[in-house]
Amino acid sequence: MIELLQCTKSKMGFLSFLPLCLALLAFGPRPLECLEPLTMGAIGFGALGLGTYFKEHTYCRFTECCDDRSIRSDTGLLAVDLHGVLIGQHIVTQHILPAIAAHVGKHSNSRKPLVMSFHGQPGTGKNFVAELIAKSLYLEGSKSSYVAKYLGQADFPQAERVGEYKMRINREVRQHLRNCPRSLFIFDEVDKMPAGVFDTLASLVDYNAFADGTDNTKAIFIFLSNTAGSHIADHLGNLMKSGKLREDTRLSDFEPLLRKAAYNLDGGLKRTTMIESHVIDHYIPFLPMEKAHVVRCLEAEFYRWNRKPDPAIIDQIMASSISFDRTHGLFAISGCKTLEKKVAMAIN
8 A cells, every 4th residue: 555655656646646645544554654854844834835726626626715716706696687587776787896806806915995885765676786796706696605795773773872883893794704705794773773784894895904814905895774765765756856867866865965864864874983984985775666676576477487487477466565655656666575475376
């Protein structure tokens, strides 16, 4: 056995032979004989990069690591999903994709994390887009250990404990960044969080370097909120009544409104230093869904069940379950949020 290994070693070379020896450590009767003093010494020298080499070619081939295999940053996949399955959100598609691509690209020279704030009524796709982003960035999607998600009332239910929550966020964000600088943080239901909860987060998403050397420049922070949803709907309705097409609206039509509403309305971003310090890079409006968009959502649910859309069932659901806003009569109040269960009930 030893002679075979020695022969193999001479032909395979040091780097290709050494993993074979390590694999035999648990099986051979006298496995360490395959490792001569020079080889044993080389294993111990981190300066030679062998630890990283073995981790990348053994452990990290089967387990999630903070590397390019597990964090694939597939913006092509994100483009396909945003253009193919996201319904009624042209502003989101126009701005999310280039923002993500610029931040995670190989030639990125970012000096701060990417920070985005999603605003819109329920059922307009905020959570859906956050999931698509996680899916495109990480091999394990939103289940990745490098994706940290917080839920408004569930994680931060009591306003009197805001001091404790701020310490928790500060501690956990730093820990995630130490584990992997390319982490994704998603804060959902921001409008249900107590005001001030993000005050300590401002310094973690700014240009300031951490004293302990933690790298925050590759991270992404996403805030999801229903705040300003009615403001977006009202503003869009007025623009459309004045003759502007929905598809012709731009981010500039909504961003000042969103920044002002987020700062003044109740929720985790109210009067926050993050807005005052201008560390939120993009305020993204998710436009309310019109009747045509809801129909497309219903059709998509049929396809998800591998069924051909049934116009009769769709008409029945639209007539019995979908309510529209009173001001303009254009926008579905709950968007596409409740359609999954309604279609499932109708076809089963």
